Every structure is written in structure tokens, then in C-alpha cells.
Amino acid sequence: MRRVNKWYLMLGAALLSTSVGLYFIHYLIFRDAQHILSFLLEDIAFVPLQVLLITFIIEELLNEREKRSTISRLNMVVGAFFNEIGISLLAKLPAFDDSRERVAPHLQVSGHWSNQQFIKARQFVSRHDFKVNSKRGDMEDLQAFLSHRKTFLLRLLENPTLTEYESFTDMLLAVFHLSDELSRRERTDDLPIEDYHHLSVDIERAYRALIFEWLRYMNHLKRDYPYLFSLAVRTNPFDPDASVIIKGSYK
Numbered sequence: 285m286r287r288v289n290k291w292y293l294m295l296g297a298a299l300l301s302t303s304v305g306l307y308f309i310h311y312l313i314f315r316d317a318q319h320i321l322s323f324l325l326e327d328i329a330f331v332p333l334q335v336l337l338i339t340f341i342i343e344e345l346l347n348e349r350e351k352r353s354t355i356s357r358l359n360m361v362v363g364a365f366f367n368e369i370g371i372s373l374l375a376k377l378p379a380f381d382d383s384r385e386r387v388a389p390h391l392q393v394s395g396h397w398s399n400q401q402f403i404k405a406r407q408f409v410s411r412h413d414f415k416v417n418s419k420r421g422d423m424e425d426l427q428a429f430l431s432h433r434k435t436f437l438l439r440l441l442e443n444p445t446l447t448e449y450e451s452f453t454d455m456l457l458a459v460f461h462l463s464d465e466l467s468r469r470e471r472t473d474d475l476p477i478e479d480y481h482h483l484s485v486d487i488e489r490a491y492r493a494l495i496f497e498w499l500r501y502m503n504h505l506k507r508d509y510p511y512l513f514s515l516a517v518r519t520n521p522f523d524p525d526a527s528v529i530i531k532g533s534y535k
Contacts, residue, residue: 357445362452362501363512365440369433373459374498375521376429377491379421380484381414391495391522393502395514402503409495416491418483423472430463437463451500455493462490 378384390408430437437460440446446453465486466472475483505513520526 358449358452359501359504359508361440361443361445362449362497362504365456366498366501368436369459370494370498370501371519371521372429373490374494376421376426377487377494378522380416380418380487381491382417382420383413383415387412387414387495388522388524391499391520393499393517393520395506395517397503397506399503402499406496406499409492409499412492414488414492416484416488418480418487423466423483427466427469427472430459431467434460434463434467451493452497455490455497458486458490458493462486 378387381387390405393402393405437456441453441456441460446456465483469475502513502516505516515528518526518528518530
């Protein structure tokens with residue numbers, strides 16, 4: 285740090301000396317101190333305006349451009365997650381939910397959904413009392429599914445871009461924790477009732493966060509990538525009639 289500060293001081297001194305030297309040469313040639321002083325005051329008067337332009341306008345534009353670039357990279361990571369794990373997991377977890385018949389109608393995303401409908405769906409997910417029962421679904425299948433994708437989850441968690449997306453990171457941690465809980469059990473078919481209750485809480489945490497982020501991702505696709513949104517609607521894990529085969533205009 286001291287070396288850096290010394291380098292800055294030397295550079296500042298060199299630039300200042302160069303400026304003074306050039307002004308002195310100008311004076312020796314034209315012998316007009318008033319002209320030099322006039323231009324010097326004009327330059328100094330422009331400094332606040334220059335600071336305004338660079339700091340508050342140009343820098344803000346650059347920050348906005350960087351923000352858009354970061355969001356674009358984030359959405360690519362989110363898309364990779366849902367293509368690799370998320371959609372399949374959303375198809376498996378409802379089997380553990382006794383209230384899935386009440387949840388599904390609120391998640392029938394169609395091509396006609398507005399931003400307000402996505403907001404209402406996320407509000408429903410946030411408030412809904414999921415009735416998750418770890419004994420109801422196939423935990424052995426869930427255990428194997430998450431175990432085979434643990435490396436992928438780790439790579440996502442290590443991605444520095446995700447530090448800008450706290451809710452998605454929290455969802456990844458919930459899914460990873462569920463994977464870790466299941467992988468540390470040799471069997472899932474003969475556990476104490478307290479353990480089944482604990483796993484129910486872990487499944488519900490991951491399930492709720494996963495649906496919430498899926499809705500956010502679907503809204504992003506509808507707004508920015510209609511062709512990807514079309515496929516996502518036709519493969520909606522909450523739509524029992526969903527089919528990748530196009531039989532007409534998608535819903």
C-alpha cells in the first residue's frame with residue numbers, strides 16, 4: 285500500500301511540474317501573465333462541472349450498463365439451474381405435498397400472463413401453508429436425483445455472480461442442504477418420526493423457494509425470451525396437460 289501511495293505522489297508531482305513548466309514556457313514566449321491567469325481560472329472553474337459529468341453522469345451510465353450485464357449473466361446461471369435440476373425437481377417435490385391440488389391452479393402459467401399475475405402467484409407461494417410430508421413421496425428417488433447433481437450445485441454456489449442474487453442463492457442453499465441431509469442417510473424408508481418431520485421441513489423450505497424463483501424466471505423468459513418461454517410453458521411441471529408437442533398456439 286505504501287509503494288502504491290508513493291507511486292501516486294511521484295506521478296502527481298511529475299504532472300504538476302509539467303503543468304508549471306508549460307505555463308512558464310508560455311510566459312517566456314508571450315510575456316502575458318494576465319492571459320495565463322485568465323485561462324487558469326477558466327480551467328479551474330470547469331473542474332466542478334467535469335466532476336459532475338464524470339462522477340454523476342458518465343459513471344452512472346457505466347454502472348447501469350454493468351448492472352444490465354450482471355443481470356444477463358445471472359439469468360444465464362438461473363437458466364442453467366432450471367434446465368439441469370430445477371424443472372425436474374419441481375416435478376418430484378409436489379409428490380410430498382398434501383396440498384398440491386390447491387397449489388397447482390395458481391401456477392398454470394400461460395402465454396397470456398401479465399406481470400401482475402406473476403406477482404400474485406409469488407404472493408400466494410409466500411403465504412401458502414404447504415402440507416409437506418416426507419413419508420408421502422419417494423425419498424429414495426429424490427436422494428438419488430440430488431446426489432447425482434451435487435457437483436453441479438457446488439459449482440453454482442461457487443459462482444461469484446450469484447452474490448448479486450441473494451434470494452436465488454438462498455434457494456440453492458436450501459436445495460443443497462436437502463441433498464446433504466438425504467445423502468448422509470443410508471436408508472430413507474425406516475427412520476424415526478422426528479427425522480421424517482425434520483426432512484419434511486427441509487423439503488418444504490426448498491420447495492417454496494424453488495417455486496418462487498421459478499416464477500421469477502418464467503416472468504423473465506416471457507419478457508425477454510418468448511421462444512424459451514414457449515417451451516417452458518409447454519413443459520410446466522404444475523400443468524398435468526402440459527406437452528412439449530405443439531398442437532396449436534401455446535396457452
